Amino acid sequence: MTFNEAELAALDSGVARFGDLFRLEVDPVARLWLGAGDLDVGTNVYDTAGGIYKGLGQIGPIPEFDAMINGAASRIEVVLSGVSGQIAEVAQGDDTDQIKNKRAAFGFVLFGDDLQPLGSAHWYAHYRADVLSSGSEPVLEPTGVPVRWIKLSCGSQLTRRRRPARSYFSDKDQQARFPGDLFCSLTPRYVTGFNKPWPVLV
Numbered sequence: 001m002t003f004n005e006a007e008l009a010a011l012d013s014g015v016a017r018f019g020d021l022f023r024l025e026v027d028p029v030a031r032l033w034l035g036a037g038d039l040d041v042g043t044n045v046y047d048t049a050g051g052i053y054k055g056l057g058q059i060g061p062i063p064e065f066d067a068m069i070n071g072a073a074s075r076i077e078v079v080l081s082g083v084s085g086q087i088a089e090v091a092q093g094d095d096t097d098q099i100k101n102k103r104a105a106f107g108f109v110l111f112g113d114d115l116q117p118l119g120s121a122h123w124y125a126h127y128r129a130d131v132l133s134s135g136s137e138p139v140l141e142p143t144g145v146p147v148r149w150i151k152l153s154c155g156s157q158l159t160r161r162r163r164p165a166r167s168y169f170s171d172k173d174q175q176a177r178f179p180g181d182l183f184c185s186l187t188p189r190y191v192t193g194f195n196k197p198w199p200v201l202v
Contacts, residue, residue, distance in 0.1 A: 007110045008119040017111040021053060022078070022119055024129060024152075029148040032056050033109075041109050044121040056080070075156075076127065081137075081149040099129040101176055106155045127154035 003011070010016045019039060023046055033053040037108035043050050080146050089198040136146040156198040175186040 001124065002124050003122075004119045006112065010110050010112065010118055017118075018114065019109045021105075021107040021109060022104045023047075023053075023107070024099065025105075026099055039109070039117070041117060042119075043123040045123060046106075047121070056172075059165075074132075076154050077121065077150055078152045080151075081147055087141060099152070100130055102129045103127075104129045104152070111145060127156060129153075130155050 003154075014199040021041065022030075022032045029051070030147045031047075031051050031053040033055055036055045038055060039053040040050065041047070041053060067200065105123050106125040106127075107121045109121050110118045112118050129152060133153070134148065134150045136148045141144050169184050169188055171184045174181055
């Protein structure tokens with residue numbers, strides 16, 4: 001992680017202003033930040049052509065991240081509460097399969113006194129999206145309104161190393177692992193249950 005002189009000066013001042021970033025590599029790419037309005041963070045290792053991050057306001061703290069050093073692989077859960085019923089339904093639909101194993105990154109940008117970015121985005125945690133779920137908080141008052149939430153569970157490449165997910169040598173699974181790879185593109189031509197007879201030697 002490299003900082004420019006303006007960023008280093010802001011860090012040394014003791015009153016650095018951060019903007020938390022979240023990026024999910026789906027189609028189209030989901031770019032969010034914990035602030036108001038749109039944020040242009042410029043080009044970076046993920047957004048080589050630049051990208052605009054949509055502001056979500058202050059939605060709560062970013063979860064803690066663990067460095068895996070002789071320990072267990074980490075898993076985090078990111079929760080967004082106060083969503084509409086329509087968004088909660090999306091989190092329960094078939095579209096949730098589209099985020100499986102997609103790259104999820106967490107980063108930050110440093111702001112100056114004028115609340116403008118001092119440099120590009122810095123990425124410090126890299127995960128793979130796993131499960132998207134939704135629910136609602138229990139309503140305790142008769143006139144209470146349910147507060148719906150969606151939760152994204154992310155893990156590292158080693159999170160499920162002892163219990164690997166079932167996968168096949170199908171074109172769909174291979175595209176999920178390595179987009180654009182043609183290794184399994186002809187597997188639908190194989191005949192299921194076909195046994196080739198052993199040659200008879202006379």
